[in-house]
Amino acid sequence: MRINSPLLQKTIGLLGAMAVARWMRTLDYRAAYYDPTVDPVNPDCGRQMIYVFWHEYMLLPVHMRGHCNLAMLLSRHRDAELLARVARHLGFDFIRGSTNRGSISALREMVRRSGKMNLAITPDGPRGPRRVMAAGAIYVASRLQMPIVTMGMGVDRPWRLRSWDRFAIPRPFSRARGVIGPPIVLPPDLDRDGVEHYRAKVDEMLNRLTREAEVWAASGSRKAEEQIVRREPARHLHLKADTQTKAA
Numbered sequence: 001m002r003i004n005s006p007l008l009q010k011t012i013g014l015l016g017a018m019a020v021a022r023w024m025r026t027l028d029y030r031a032a033y034y035d036p037t038v039d040p041v042n043p044d045c046g047r048q049m050i051y052v053f054w055h056e057y058m059l060l061p062v063h064m065r066g067h068c069n070l071a072m073l074l075s076r077h078r079d080a081e082l083l084a085r086v087a088r089h090l091g092f093d094f095i096r097g098s099t100n101r102g103s104i105s106a107l108r109e110m111v112r113r114s115g116k117m118n119l120a121i122t123p124d125g126p127r128g129p130r131r132v133m134a135a136g137a138i139y140v141a142s143r144l145q146m147p148i149v150t151m152g153m154g155v156d157r158p159w160r161l162r163s164w165d166r167f168a169i170p171r172p173f174s175r176a177r178g179v180i181g182p183p184i185v186l187p188p189d190l191d192r193d194g195v196e197h198y199r200a201k202v203d204e205m206l207n208r209l210t211r212e213a214e215v216w217a218a219s220g221s222r223k224a225e226e227q228i229v230r231r232e233p234a235r236h237l238h239l240k241a242d243t244q245t246k247a248a
Contacts, residue, residue, distance in 0.1 A: 012082060017089030024063040027155075027170055029229040031178035032216075036227070038149045038183055040068040040118055040234045048118050049183065050141050052202070053151040054131055054210060055122040056165040058083075060153050060176055066091025067233035070118045073097065073106060075126035091233070093117070107140065114144045123206075128164040131210070133203035135195050142190040147183035148202060152209025154178075154217040177217040178229070179209040 037044040051070070053061060062072075071093040074084055084094050095113070097106025110119060119140070123133040141148045156175040158168040170176060184205075186198055216223065 016086040027176045034182040055125040057153040072120040150181035150206040152179040152213040154214030156217045
């Protein structure tokens with residue numbers, strides 16, 4: 001269903017954000033980090049990153065890491081407009097485009113923002129195939145020299161849409177788990193063979209971490225290194241901005 005009225009789009013976006021926030025707030029969130037400093041809320045997270053996660057689990061990072069100086073690459077497709085409006089209310093910014101449509105303008109915008117913002121990419125979006133990584137994120141990471149962080153996520157027995165990605169809707173009061181990989185720094189200016197080599201490696205890691213998170217969420221087991229994760233802004237970013245304002 002297409003919604004052409006800008007006012008109706010804004011209203012639905014606001015109501016959708018309120019509903020998502022209330023729904024997602026009921027979940028039990030825990031994560032295991034290879035390196036905790038990759039989390040943008042960690043005060044020791046000292047540089048911009050590119051976070052990659054599968055399209056089907058988009059709700060988890062959008063809810064948990066709003067207001068963390070993150071810009072997500074999102075399709076220009078009409079269906080993505082409502083999602084963009086919802087996520088903006090939750091504290092995410094967006095770059096419109098994809099590897100299939102609007103890629104040049106999207107790359108230019110990512111270059112512009114990379115000096116001051118983290119980037120988030122769903123590397124199997126916007127149309128799949130499901131859980132198969134496209135090369136775009138690897139090219140961007142090599143071109144911009146930003147580390148890639150793989151985010152494997154899982155939810156206990158989620159409801160699944162009949163979409164290409166089997167989009168996951170968590171059940172209220174269920175377990176949400178994340179296994180977050182270490183930062184991966186790629187060589188600069190990779191050629192086509194180099195891009196494919198690292199694409200396959202990152203694809204394998206992201207799928208492995210996702211399977212681990214899904215098994216963890218379903219089992220209800222504990223990990224020695226697990227941490228309770230809360231929705232919170234990156235406070236150190238605000239402190240840095242306040243300091244710069246006072247200095248000016």
